[in-house]
Amino acid sequence: MLFHVQMEVRLPHDMPAAQADDIKTREKAVAQEYQRQGKWPHLWRVAGRYANISIIDVADIDELHALLSSLPLFPYMDIRVTPLARHPSAI
Template sequence: MLFLVHMIVDIPKDLPEDEVKTIVAKEKAYSQDLQRAGKWPYLWRVVGEYANYSIFKAESNDELHEMLSQLPLYPYMKIKVTPLATHPSAI
């Protein structure tokens, strides 16, 4: 199953800088592991925002939820998930 995922990150301004750096480094490592595993095949930045649009590949809603909830930045994100289906006009 493919899912379009829109993530908006909002890190609190009062979070210590060293903690932010640690979380962001863990986020990068985890997201790259998912990309290498083929679970996160597409990742696009939204220009001018701390946000992205991504395509995730998961066997179930539960698997997608598990992947997203394990993101180190998850507590600071607004996430919208749209399940995708093949379009009948697609070639």
């Protein structure tokens, strides 16, 4: 199943820089592994915001939740999910 996922990150302003850097490093590693596995085929940054728009390709909503909740930045994210279906006019 394909899902359109919007993620906005909101780290606490008082989070120590070293802690934020560690979380971001771990986040990058996890996200890139999901991309290598083909589960996260599209990842775009939203210009001017600490946010992204992604297409996630997983078996079902339970796998999507497991993937998203495994992200190190998950506790600091506002996430919006839209399930996608093939459009009848798509080639």
